[in-house]
Amino acid sequence: MMRSLLDHLLIVPIVLPLVVGGAMLLLGERRTRLKAGINVAATAALLATAVALLRRVNAGGVEVAVYLPANWPPPFGIALAADRLSAAMLVLTSIMALCSLVFAIARWHRAGVHFHPLFQFQLMGLNGAFLTADLFNLFVFFEVLLAASYGLLLHGSGPDRVKAGLHYIVVNLVGSSLFLIGVSMIYGVSGSLNMADVALRIAQMRDGEHLLLQAGAAILGVAFLLKAGAWPLNFWLPPAYAAASPPAAALFSVMTKMGIYVILRLSLLLFGDDAGASAGFGSHWLLLIGLITLSFGALGMLAAQNLPRLVGFSAIVSSGTLLAAAGFRSPAVTAGALFYLVNSTLALGAFYLLLELIERSRSYGADLLALTREAFGLDRLQVDDDDDADTGDAGVAIPAAMAFLGLAFVACALLLTGLPPMSGFVAKFVLLSSVLNPGGLTPDVGSGVPASAWVMTGLVIGSGLTGLIALARMGVRTFWAPSGRAVPRLRVIEVLPITALLALCVALTFQAGPAMRYFEAAAAALHAPHDYIRGVMAARQVGATAGVLP
Template sequence: MMLSWHDHLMIVPIVLPMLVAGLMLLLGEGRATAKAVVNVAATVTLLAVAIALLRQADAGPVRVAVYLAANWPAPFGIALALDRLSAIMLLLTAIMALGSLLYSLARWHRAGVHFHPLFQLQLMGLNGAFLTADLFNLFVFFEILLAASYGLLLHGSGPQRVKAGLHYIAVNLVGSSLFLIGVALIYGVTGTLNMADVAVRIGQVEASDRMLMEAGAAILGVAFLTKAGAWPLNFWLPPSYAAASPPAAALFSIMTKVGVYVILRLSLLMFGDQAGESSGFVQQWILYIGLATLTFGTLGMLASQNTGRLAGFAVIISSGTLLSAIGFGRDSVTAAALFYLVSSTLALGAFFLLQELMERSRTFGADLLAVTLEAFGLDRPVDAEEDMSTTDIGVAIPAAMAFLGLSFIACALVLSGLPPLSGFVAKFALLTTILNPDGLTPEIGSPEPVLAWVLLGLLVVSGLTTVVSLTRIGIRAFWVPSGRAQPRLRVIEVFPIAAMLVLGIVLMVQAQPAMRYFTDTARALHHPDDYVRGIMSARQAGPGGATP
């Protein structure tokens, strides 16, 4: 089968960042402007390719494109697979990357060495993790994105970043070790690492080996639950994300979704109906861990006073919500969860960038002084007989503060799930599908109705807690008079935040076609026969025709 140029698009999200990172290393550290131009051009190209791949994946009722990188048939060679889920994750990664990169050009890209090569290597690892159809190559891309994230977390130096970075590196090295152990156990039992081939063979595993295979899957799951920020393995996340530079933290908000993506993909692929006695093996555990994570994130959100840590706990709440939804094992709940994943990731990215601009003009002790003055009435004129007819009513709001205030409100509405923005649509869809399963056929291991009410309560409480916490931060930043100078904002800092929030509004306005896409995605995930068939039957490319 001869390949046309658009058949090679699938390899571009991996090869392009790798080549660009190598080129920027050759340029040396004195060429920051040239590196920035190359980085922006490459990231814009990745965005265009991601859009093209999304259209390709949504071309038919079931569309799985397979790229045999070494032209060896599966399961012997490296295979990349593109379906609707991987396509939306590629597009979301490109959007978050471009926004973070543009924001960094204001000053952060010059705060340390090798920012631009590390940035592209991070994209290579993320894109590869979303495209690979092989567990070993998943480990390879996982390590690439982790290695790049170590450098990005430490970018800008400082004792706080070094301390958080050491914890982050130690935890992720343990996660990588667990990854290898889990993969080795699965390979030892099934004799393959191709994910589609594992799905075929898992139902044929002998009873004596089944416990060993399930142990390997559980160990592998622990590695990705750690990356997803699941309780009790998420103690590293709030301090690490709070210490990272804003553009790095915004990009990290998509990194936690790698763990969620892999858990969603492998749990439905390996432990679906075809898995025999192992069907639904991990589903209940994912639900319980998701509920615990959501509870922990809610408590942490309420206790946080620092804006960066609050954003970190918002990431944990997002992960807990997604894991809980995955644990329900219904395609309609999964579809709503995917809508929530996109909405929350955009809002989190905007919030990580926004928090630095909010803190920019604040001085140490200004908030405490302002509250004290207001409590004693010293922030108002003493003369109560002042002629109000000659006094200006209200306070003029500068454009910078108006933008920050409106952006903060938009982030708060999405993260808390209040109407009318996309966060409300996502949570409403989640609650509707969880509490209204009429017409749905519960899949193997579906949870009891009481757990649906537990999740309902946690979603409501987490939303309320987010409102309280963000309102407290908002009052401190925008309401309490502190006499501080108005912040100076650059267009290149404002544009990425505005773009992410506008995309969230577009997602709300186009909720119906978006939910159609996510519903098709969820149905394909819960019935992975076409995914397995597409990979295992992929044909080699050869001159003049197809080679079996």
């Protein structure tokens, strides 16, 4: 069977950043403009490819697109698979990457060496993790994205970055070791690394084999809980993301969600209703860990004394909410969680990019301002004495830069706390409605709401309240209390990415209906993975007849 050009789209999100990143390593460090142009073009091409894949899997005829890079039949060869969830994650990653890259071109890509190759290798690892249907290749892509993230975290140098980077590297090396141990145990008991094949073999395992499988899955889960920022493994996240450059931190917000993605994918694929004695394994622990993580993140937001750490704890709140939602194992709850995942990632990315612009107008002691001055020697615009003295009846005109910063800060705060009219409110409303009424918007009178649903509802609402208090307090300190502050110089190339991310959140508010229909279809496929398993196992080789799933 000959493949069309459209059939090869599935390999593009992996091969394109690999080739572009390798090619840019051959260019000298002084050719930053050329590298920036190549990087932007490649990232835009990745976004176009991701949108094309999303349209393909959502068209109705092909719900799971499968590609065999080495043309070996499953389960012996490497397989790539894209369904609605993985396609949505590819689009989200490409959007965040393009906005982060455009922001970085203003200043940050010149703060150190090899920024553009590391950026593309990071995208290669993320895209590969979302597309792979093989556990060992998931480990390979996991290592690729971690190796690139080490360099991106340290990009720009400075003692704060080095300190946070060393902690980050050590923690993730431990996670990689746990990952390899878990994958080895799963292979030893199942005899396969193809995720669809492992799912088929679980139902045929004996009791002792089920125990070994669950032990391996638990060790593997710890590695991804660490990456997702789950308590008590999230001590590294706020300082690491606060020390990273703004474009790197914005891209890292997607990397955190990669841990959530893998947990959702593997828990529902391997431990679904057909898993025999292992059905539902780990769901209660996910719910408990998620609720504790949510509580920890909310308390951390209240205790944070600077904006970067506050946003880091907001990421922990987001991870805790998603982990708790995964513990309910309900298609309706999962659909709401996917909507929340997209909204929170866009909001966190916009907030991380906004932080540096806000810090430019603060005092010399501000952390990010000090790092920016050290790397670039930025000049500050001083407010004219005549403007300071103008306190007549006409009032003081608000500079356009400060107006943008203030409005963007309010928009990010509304999104993260889940207040109307932004899409954060819609996301939390849909999620909590599904938690309290898993059968639909109309509650089942004959069955009571479980206590865990009430606990999660209270914590989600409470975290929104604590986040509102923390962000309002920080907003007063940043925008209201200071006097005689400088007006920051903002470039259009810095303002556009933040505006684009916030505009996408506004679009989600108005297009919540179509978005939810997409996520409901994605959640239904996750909870009934027969099409995914059949699509992977029956993938056709080039020049061979269609395979038949036994």
